[in-house]
Amino acid sequence: MASKVSFLPKGMGSLSRGLPPSRPGTLFVLGSDGGMSVSPDAGFRLLFGRNQPDVHVCVGVGDTCVSRRHGLITHEYSRWVLRNTGKLPIRFPGSRLVLSGDEAELPTGYTPLFIVAPRQEHLLEVRIAAGAPPRAGGGPELYGEETLDRDARDLSGEEKLVLVCLAQRYLRNDPQPQPLTWAQVAFELAELRPAEQWSAKRAAHIVARVRKRLSARHGVPGLLEEEVPQPVGNALNHHLITDLLVTTTIARADLHLLGPRHAA
Structure with missing residues (x-):
């Protein structure tokens, strides 16, 4: 050995x-x-x-x-x-x-x-060998201290539902994840909660509200259109989803919000 x-x-x-x-x-x-x-x-x-x-x-x-x-x-x-x-x-x-x-x-x-x-x-x-590594950063010796959670972002129940739906490909660890389209989000939420009259416009408005709030309150970069070069594409939502994952605001276990067939 x-x-x-x-x-x-x-x-x-x-x-x-x-x-x-x-x-x-x-x-x-x-x-x-x-x-x-x-x-x-x-x-x-x-x-x-x-x-x-x-x-x-x-x-x-x-x-x-x-x-x-x-x-x-x-x-x-x-x-x-x-x-x-x-x-x-x-x-x-x-x-x-x-x-x-x-x-x-x-x-x-x-x-x-x-x-x-x-x-x-x-x-x-x-x-x-025949290719590959990983490496790490350092700092003071705090080996045994409790692991800290980064502060999770405050989301309402409705906001979290929409964002988990939008980010489901990331939560499933797809190799090249992309946010769902607004039409896809609206379709899935309308199936899940048919009495709530979901539309692409409503989903987009909720997510835009979250992006503006996190930009203003936490200084998260890349959430506003003026911060991202054209064409914007999915960049704003990608940056938002990445922040929510890194802060553990949403996690794979949250897929249960989308119903049994989406549960992790």
């Missing part, structure tokens, strides 16, 4: 610059205080998170919004799989988010992963 699982020293440099000689499929994970390499046949569950004494790779040290054990990586059926066991989302390059309780296959090669915390994103470098 010793030869199949090895420590990577702190200060070795980014995994994006290359790897030492290694067997194809070997996993390399690097955080702020070093990392580990794991052979695909080691049968090893690599844990990462803020609580340095209890994880193999430390990420987000000093940021109590990061969970003490935020995730793990295992080798299953000839692939490496990332699982988010923390509260905050983990972001792949681009906009794909792996939410709490979800999993995603890691591609061969270099993959920077980011734990999306309120004050900063913490980098975890991952690299799979």
